[in-house]
Amino acid sequence: MRCKRKISRNDPFPCRSHNRSDKKDSNLNLRFTTAIVFLIATTALLAQNASKPAPTASEPKSVTVPITLDQGRVVIDVDLLLPDGSTQRVRGWADNGNPDLYMSQRVASLMRLAVHCDGQVCKGTPESPGAALEIAIGGMKISLSPMREMIRETKIPAGTPALVPGMSAEINIPSTILRKYDVLINFPDRELTIGPPGQLKFNGVKSKMRVNADGLIQIPGKIGNQNYDLGLDLGSSVNSLSEELFDKLANAHPDWPHMTGTVGPFNSGELASEPKWRVMRLDRVQCGPLFLTDVAVAALPRDRLTGLTPGLTSGLSSIDQRPGFATAAVLSSEAMLNYRVGLDYAHSAVYFDIARTVRFPDFDVVGLILRPEGDTGFTIVGVADFDGNPSVLDVQAGDHLVAIGDIPVAESTLGQVWSLLEGSPGQERKLTIERSGKPFTVVARVQHFLGDAPGKDETNGKSKQN
Numbered sequence: 001m002r003c004k005r006k007i008s009r010n011d012p013f014p015c016r017s018h019n020r021s022d023k024k025d026s027n028l029n030l031r032f033t034t035a036i037v038f039l040i041a042t043t044a045l046l047a048q049n050a051s052k053p054a055p056t057a058s059e060p061k062s063v064t065v066p067i068t069l070d071q072g073r074v075v076i077d078v079d080l081l082l083p084d085g086s087t088q089r090v091r092g093w094a095d096n097g098n099p100d101l102y103m104s105q106r107v108a109s110l111m112r113l114a115v116h117c118d119g120q121v122c123k124g125t126p127e128s129p130g131a132a133l134e135i136a137i138g139g140m141k142i143s144l145s146p147m148r149e150m151i152r153e154t155k156i157p158a159g160t161p162a163l164v165p166g167m168s169a170e171i172n173i174p175s176t177i178l179r180k181y182d183v184l185i186n187f188p189d190r191e192l193t194i195g196p197p198g199q200l201k202f203n204g205v206k207s208k209m210r211v212n213a214d215g216l217i218q219i220p221g222k223i224g225n226q227n228y229d230l231g232l233d234l235g236s237s238v239n240s241l242s243e244e245l246f247d248k249l250a251n252a253h254p255d256w257p258h259m260t261g262t263v264g265p266f267n268s269g270e271l272a273s274e275p276k277w278r279v280m281r282l283d284r285v286q287c288g289p290l291f292l293t294d295v296a297v298a299a300l301p302r303d304r305l306t307g308l309t310p311g312l313t314s315g316l317s318s319i320d321q322r323p324g325f326a327t328a329a330v331l332s333s334e335a336m337l338n339y340r341v342g343l344d345y346a347h348s349a350v351y352f353d354i355a356r357t358v359r360f361p362d363f364d365v366v367g368l369i370l371r372p373e374g375d376t377g378f379t380i381v382g383v384a385d386f387d388g389n390p391s392v393l394d395v396q397a398g399d400h401l402v403a404i405g406d407i408p409v410a411e412s413t414l415g416q417v418w419s420l421l422e423g424s425p426g427q428e429r430k431l432t433i434e435r436s437g438k439p440f441t442v443v444a445r446v447q448h449f450l451g452d453a454p455g456k457d458e459t460n461g462k463s464k465q466n
Contacts, residue, residue, distance in 0.1 A: 187340065240332075
């Protein structure tokens with residue numbers, strides 16, 4: 001079609017809208033421009049994404065790991081997340097009865113802490129201010145950095161490769177860290193589950209628990225028809241009473257089985273006074289809605305509960321020293337071996353889920369009282385009496401236990417040694433003893449300590465003292 005419009009300065013192309021070829025050219029130009037813009041935008045987006053780190057797999061919401069009960073202490077595998085980006089696996093202690101962070105000198109060196117020693121306990125601080133201290137349990141990261149807000153320094157026992165002599169753990173996970181999570185300790189199946197608050201499903205009977213700022217736990221309870229506040233320390237194997245309460249109950253119930261000396265699960269090897277500790281078996285203890293029978297307890301005087309390394313008395317000493325949080329007794333893992341114990345810190349609740357009703361022969365052992373000496377073996381610090389006589393003959397305090405049967409004990413944990421010393425009453429154990437550098441052998445019998453049936457005198461109704 002011929003264009004009839006006149007050309008003017010204001011309209012140099014008056015007939016372009018009526019020209020099909022011009023319209024096609026215009027569309028091509030528009031498509032080309034759009035493609036260029038899209039290409040530039042795509043290139044910029046790809047460059048932006050390339051500068052970002054690759055996404056990492058999300059951490060698990062909760063993890064379940066195997067546990068080892070090493071003389072009643074809950075021990076698990078822990079991965080240290082080191083400053084150079086590598087990891088190192090060590091043994092860790094789930095220690096809900098102790099608010100302080102402890103680690104061995106080797107772990108402190110791996111995590112690049114500056115260590116300053118004063119006496120038996122050293123202290124460590126990160127060499128770089130603000131440096132994070134992290135571990136991983138079953139692939140889930142656990143930050144230890146909040147500890148510095150409470151205790152400022154990490155405690156490092158001097159002169160021992162572990163936290164406590166005769167133990168495998170080199171770092172603990174204290175109550176101040178555990179309280180930030182849901183925790184389930186499954187004693188029958190030997191498992192620990194941990195996750196952020198709200199991630200775990202708890203079963204069993206529920207009780208309110210009181211949790212202080214350090215994460216230490218207190219549960220309402222009853223002993224001998226009297227109400228008491230009970231601490232719950234699942235990182236220890238020793239159930240303990242204050243000396244005042246122990247004396248009160250012992251005087252009121254002379255028929256309850258009792259003995260002197262901490263054998264079997266109550267032998268921690270931490271204190272020289274253990275051969276003199278008094279132990280008694282209570283017929284019944286109420287812990288929240290839970291009723292426990294035949295609970296063995298040790299009397300611990302308060303003046304001996306200060307300045308200890310983490311261990312059997314950590315729960316009682318830590319709770320008792322805090323104003324408004326006094327307690328008369330502490331229940332440990334030894335009382336909970338039939339249960340799955342769930343700690344819901346966020347809602348101040350504890351769950352007891354019974355899995356079995358086995359009565360453990362916890363004190364059917366050879367009556368030695370031991371102190372670990374690192375990798376050099378075990379010193380015998382005492383021998384418990386049975387029926388008024390020493391339960392192991394020809395052994396003296398100060399002798400060294402070298403072997404049980406054909407198994408040397410020098411590199412064993414205290415829990416492993418006691419697993420060799422337990423058994424059925426009357427069974428014999430051949431012990432290799434060393435005195436003044438000279439070895440000799442002794443045959444010792446497994447005794448039924450703190451037993452009720454063997455201790456009854458049917459003629460007068462009195463109980464027998466071991």
